[in-house]
Amino acid sequence: MIYKSHQTLPAWTYTSDAFLELEKRHLFLNNWQLICHSSNIPNAGDYFTFNFFNERLVAIRNENDEINVFHNVCSHRATKLLEDDGNCGKRIRCPYHAWSYDLFGNLKSVPYEEQFKNFDKEDHNLKPVQMEIFLGFIFAKINPSSAPSVADQFNPYLEELSLYKLEDIKPLGRVTMRPRDVNWKQVADNYVDALHIPVAHPGLSGLVGNSYGIELSEDGGFIHKMWGDLNKTRKKNLSNDLYKKLLPESKHLPKNKQMHWSYYRLWPNLAFDIYPDQMDFMQFIPINSRKTLIREIPYALPDERREMKAARYLNWRINREVNAEDTELINFVQEGMETSAYSSGPLAESEICLIDSAEKIRNSIPVSCLEVEPDADEIVKINEELLENKDKKVKNIFDKKKT
Numbered sequence: 001m002i003y004k005s006h007q008t009l010p011a012w013t014y015t016s017d018a019f020l021e022l023e024k025r026h027l028f029l030n031n032w033q034l035i036c037h038s039s040n041i042p043n044a045g046d047y048f049t050f051n052f053f054n055e056r057l058v059a060i061r062n063e064n065d066e067i068n069v070f071h072n073v074c075s076h077r078a079t080k081l082l083e084d085d086g087n088c089g090k091r092i093r094c095p096y097h098a099w100s101y102d103l104f105g106n107l108k109s110v111p112y113e114e115q116f117k118n119f120d121k122e123d124h125n126l127k128p129v130q131m132e133i134f135l136g137f138i139f140a141k142i143n144p145s146s147a148p149s150v151a152d153q154f155n156p157y158l159e160e161l162s163l164y165k166l167e168d169i170k171p172l173g174r175v176t177m178r179p180r181d182v183n184w185k186q187v188a189d190n191y192v193d194a195l196h197i198p199v200a201h202p203g204l205s206g207l208v209g210n211s212y213g214i215e216l217s218e219d220g221g222f223i224h225k226m227w228g229d230l231n232k233t234r235k236k237n238l239s240n241d242l243y244k245k246l247l248p249e250s251k252h253l254p255k256n257k258q259m260h261w262s263y264y265r266l267w268p269n270l271a272f273d274i275y276p277d278q279m280d281f282m283q284f285i286p287i288n289s290r291k292t293l294i295r296e297i298p299y300a301l302p303d304e305r306r307e308m309k310a311a312r313y314l315n316w317r318i319n320r321e322v323n324a325e326d327t328e329l330i331n332f333v334q335e336g337m338e339t340s341a342y343s344s345g346p347l348a349e350s351e352i353c354l355i356d357s358a359e360k361i362r363n364s365i366p367v368s369c370l371e372v373e374p375d376a377d378e379i380v381k382i383n384e385e386l387l388e389n390k391d392k393k394v395k396n397i398f399d400k401k402k403t
């Protein structure tokens with residue numbers, strides 16, 4: 001019943017809505033979530049919304065050129081104030097009863113104000129959310145927690161990331177939401193699974209040859225990093241060959257980054273894909289235990305060269321194929337976890353990011369150490385007990401429960 005080291009989480013943690021509630025509380029609301037890049041909201045009044053579980057957030061730029069993140073919830077009767085993204089002018093006006101707030105979140109006008117007794121507008125401003133801007137990306141953390149800042153988590157990679165001038169990138173397209181009928185961990189695990197690359201991605205592995213690498217960041221291992229060099233190509237493939245041929249020099253990048261693809265995963269549910277020609281973020285948004293949205297926006301430095309446009313298109317084509325291959329794989333894995341045949345499986349020593357992901361979840365949600373699924377209405381209680389007794393051995397506590 002107890003997990004071994006170098007072992008996946010049990011299958012039930014990928015199919016249980018009660019477990020997802022624990023993940024929401026212990027992983028997602030305590031860690032940083034990316035809303036968008038500052039360049040998505042360049043002008044005063046520009047806003048960008050982000051829905052996450054039952055939370056509604058909005059990043060908005062004010063007349064002082066500052067960006068704030070607020071709960072996107074009216075203080076009157078809780079209506080959602082802003083939809084999607086856009087510009088709200090000088091005021092955020094509630095669509096229900098027309099309360100309006102300035103761009104700093106202050107409640108400024110209330111129709112029929114005299115009818116509200118003992119009413120002080122200052123008590124009803126928008127609620128701010130803790131935020132951080134890292135390399136132009138706007139992050140928010142919904143619950144107070146000891147999670148280090150995004151900058152601290154990325155600290156071991158600041159130097160290499162700074163080469164890409166991410167503060168200056170602009171959106172290449174709108175946000176897309178790609179639904180997947182799997183648990184969010186399938187998508188996240190697959191992102192950091194290195195052993196499948198040569199087996200399941202003939203196009204990608206043809207492009208990066210045997211240069212594909214994987215590592216955990218130093219400084220606490222918050223970041224999972226993968227990378228590949230395109231000059232190590234080992235197979236012929238039309239999109240790959242054309243991409244390599246057309247990709248023009250990026251003057252801001254050193255020689256060893258001209259043909260280098262890298263991937264960074266910020267715990268728990270964010271991925272940065274960084275290419276010489278563009279970058280994108282992918283965020284794995286759980287909808288329920290068996291449904292996930294992949295939220296994605298591509299960005300790039302302004303570059304009007306025709307070869308750059310062609311290279312970006314080819315990059316998209318190569319990665320579209322990779323995505324289709326991965327979608328099939330994660331569906332197979334989710335299906336397998338629903339069968340009676342599987343509980344958990346071993347992880348190879350080289351799969352450092354998968355081992356780390358499972359360990360991080362076991363540490364924050366120790367009920368995931370149990371091989372057999374507890375009753376849904378018991379999960380929270382058992383987890384609380386395990387958390388309280390973190391110093392003692394999980395095995396002892398569970399054995400005691402059974403007697």
Ligand code: FES
Nearest residue numbers: 074076077094097
């Ligand atoms: S709910 Fe917003 S004004 Fe009433």
Ligand SMILES: [Fe+2]
Nearest residue numbers: 190196201326
């Ligand atoms: Fe993959």
